[in-house]
Amino acid sequence: MITNPSDRLPELERYYDAAPRAGGARAEDFGPLTLFVQESDGWPYYGRPALGGGEVSPADVERVLARQRELKVPESFEWVAETTPSLRAAAEAAGLSVHTHPLMVLDPSAVRVPARADVRVLGAADPLLRSAVTVPMLAFAAPGTAVGEAGPAELAVAEREPASEGRRVRVSGMIESGRTALAAAVRDGVVLCSGQYIPVGDVAEVVGVGTLPSARRQGLALAVTAALVADALDRGARTVFLSAGDEDVARLYARLGFRPVGTALIADRPL
Numbered sequence: 001m002i003t004n005p006s007d008r009l010p011e012l013e014r015y016y017d018a019a020p021r022a023g024g025a026r027a028e029d030f031g032p033l034t035l036f037v038q039e040s041d042g043w044p045y046y047g048r049p050a051l052g053g054g055e056v057s058p059a060d061v062e063r064v065l066a067r068q069r070e071l072k073v074p075e076s077f078e079w080v081a082e083t084t085p086s087l088r089a090a091a092e093a094a095g096l097s098v099h100t101h102p103l104m105v106l107d108p109s110a111v112r113v114p115a116r117a118d119v120r121v122l123g124a125a126d127p128l129l130r131s132a133v134t135v136p137m138l139a140f141a142a143p144g145t146a147v148g149e150a151g152p153a154e155l156a157v158a159e160r161e162p163a164s165e166g167r168r169v170r171v172s173g174m175i176e177s178g179r180t181a182l183a184a185a186v187r188d189g190v191v192l193c194s195g196q197y198i199p200v201g202d203v204a205e206v207v208g209v210g211t212l213p214s215a216r217r218q219g220l221a222l223a224v225t226a227a228l229v230a231d232a233l234d235r236g237a238r239t240v241f242l243s244a245g246d247e248d249v250a251r252l253y254a255r256l257g258f259r260p261v262g263t264a265l266i267a268d269r270p271l
Contacts, residue, residue, distance in 0.1 A: 008105050008261045009083055011239060013051065015203045016078070020045045022179065022200050028067065032056045035064050037071060041170055046076040049084040056086045058093040065094060074268065081263040091267040102250040103262040106229060106240040110257020113226040119185045121231050124175040130168040131191040132184040134158050137167075139193075139210025145248065148213025152190050155212060171196070181235075183227040185211075185220040193220035197228045197240070204232040206242040226256055 020036035021027060025045045028035040032053035036045035047064040049056065061077070068075045077096070079087050080103060088098055122129055138158060142148045158164060174180040184194040195209030206228050211220050225242075232240050243264040244250035250260065 006082065006261070008239070008241075009080060011203065012103070012105075012241060012261075013049075013080065013083055015200055015205065016048060016080075017051050018200045019198055019205070023198075030064050030067070031060055033060050033064050033077075035067055037073065041166065044073045046074070046078045048077060048079050049087060053084075056084060056090045058090045061087075061090045061094040061096075076266065076268040078264070078266050081265050083262070088265060088267075095269070096267040097270045098265055098267045101243040101245060101264040101266065102247060102260050103243055103264040104241060104250060104253055104258035105261045107257045107259050112230055112233075113222075113256055115227060115230065116185070116223045118187050119183060119220075119223045119227045121181055121183045121227060122175075124172045128184060128186060128189075128191055129172060129182070130159055130164055131155060132182055132194040133167040133171050134164045135184075135191050135194045135212050136208045136210030137164075138212060142213045143245070145216060147216045151212060151214030155190070181228065181231050183224050183231065185224055192218075193224050195221070195224045195228055197232050197237075199232065199235070199237060202236060202238040204237040204240050206232075206240065209242075222252055222256060225253065229256065 023042065024038065024040045025036040026039050028037060032050055033047050033056060034050045035047045038044050065075050077087065077091055081088065091098055122132055134155060138150045138154060142150060171180065171182060175182060180196045180198055182194060182196045184191045186192070192215040193211040195206060197204045197206045206225055209221050209225055229240050242253065242258065244253055
């Protein structure tokens with residue numbers, strides 16, 4: 001049981017600092033902030049508080065933003081509200097929009113959810129891997145939990161885009177090297193939902209769980225998350241956590257035994 005949620009935040013803070021480095025990012029020092037710069041193909045990283053960095057001012061944020069513009073990478077920051085409360089006001093003063101997400105850790109006493117027959121962990125050479133890395137792109141393009149229009153036909157079109165193959169190659173390499181694991185819900189040979197977790201030491205973050213919009217409201221995201229949790233624990237993870245999209249999604253993850261420990265914040269330029 002998680003008796004004092006705030007006790008978990010230092011561990012998560014160390015993970016947030018270590019994960020980009022493990023993913024091949026270069027760390028640039030900006031006093032109380034660190035900018036992580038991806039040096040290979042993959043997700044472009046962000047600015048975040050340096051470990052033990054102290055108060056953050058608008059000027060600190062502006063320096064990182066200027067460097068991000070110079071590098072032509074997204075102007076964004078990610079952090080935990082309770083750990084670095086000064087960053088929100090500094091980011092907003094710099095003209096960024098701040099989005100809040102419930103930060104949740106798996107209760108060690110949670111009972112595992114039985115596995116579903118249509119959900120499995122994919123290997124690096126699985127023929128469905130390209131579909132599996134494409135589904136979240138369609139899911140996040142139509143945010144929310146309501147049933148949407150994009151379905152198998154749209155997935156087939158999206159899979160043919162060169163970027164889809166690039167994601168497959170990158171994720172395949174990460175699976176092969178143990179830097180991620182991916183689970184998918186598959187029905188009649190079609191991937192309907194997928195997600196990953198990223199392990200660093202004995203901590204694992206569940207990320208990128210997305211359901212094909214036409215297949216929502218069937219419990220697939222929870223089933224995929226449960227499979228990821230089981231795999232992470234079987235491989236030695238001691239702490240499993242995630243950031244929920246909103247409070248409604250957080251209530252769903254609570255069914256798996258995730259408990260709120262703080263607030264994850266993302267700051268970026270308004271569209």
